[in-house]
Amino acid sequence: MTTRRRDLALMVPGEAEYLCLVRDLVTTVARKAGFPDCRIGEIEIAVDEACANIIEHAYGRRPPGEPHVGKPQAIAVRLALFPDRIEVRIRDRGRCFPPEMASSLDIAEFAASGRRRGIGSYIIRSFVDEVHHSYRPGRGNELTLVKYLAKGVPGG
Template sequence: MYDPPVSSSIDLSIPSELGYERVVREAVASFAHRLGFATERVEDLKTAVSEACLNAIEHGNAQTPGLRVDVTCVWDGSGLTVCVQDQGLRPYSGHVTPGIEQRLRGDAPPRGLGLYLITQLVDACGFKLSSNGGNVLYMCMRRCPRA
């Protein structure tokens, strides 16, 4: 198999409007697929990226027209890191993401499942500080050799 170049990246920017997360999803999936990620991992990443974009659109940017969601995808030769950044109208970083048990007990709001899903689907994720005050959620996925 052809060795991917040591590093490469793509960047995307979408309006804060529901539905546009699908465009990011397709672009990231296309990128990951071509980097040699297995189909199942690409599916995991698609869901994680969609959830991150939805959070950014609905919460971080509070669906405000004109605000943007910026997505960067960086391949470092062995793993892909996707960062989803909003403009931080509402901060939400630092939230612990409760699992289904707490939800069923009523100890956590029914919403916010997105972050929980993301933690389950990618190899590592978390929030980063951004210079402009927005929320930045990063998600990393390592590439296992394709069968």
């Protein structure tokens, strides 16, 4: 049986300027867990994309520099560190927003299309080993990203 080692939590306003705090926590904890730099970068970008999606889609986009009307909505990030893996649980109180599960990306085709968006969903799906999403009306979304120390073949 795997024994839980450590839990860390962070709550930030659902605004893009606070994404750096989330990335900083995730990279610090992943480094302490023993992930090498390359794989820390994979967790970092997957979590960042997931949180950016919440801000854009679950909470709706606010024009840069324009203040919130009322209390800004929060993003809660909880990291659970196990001997064999890191689990990042991301919760929001926005509308239902299951992540798109793009399982493949043809970058040449993407470049030829002239599109700029769409890489993020592939990153979330492929740069961590497991992705779980749930939604409860009135409670919001919960997205869990799992990355194992011994795995980590993106796209695998």
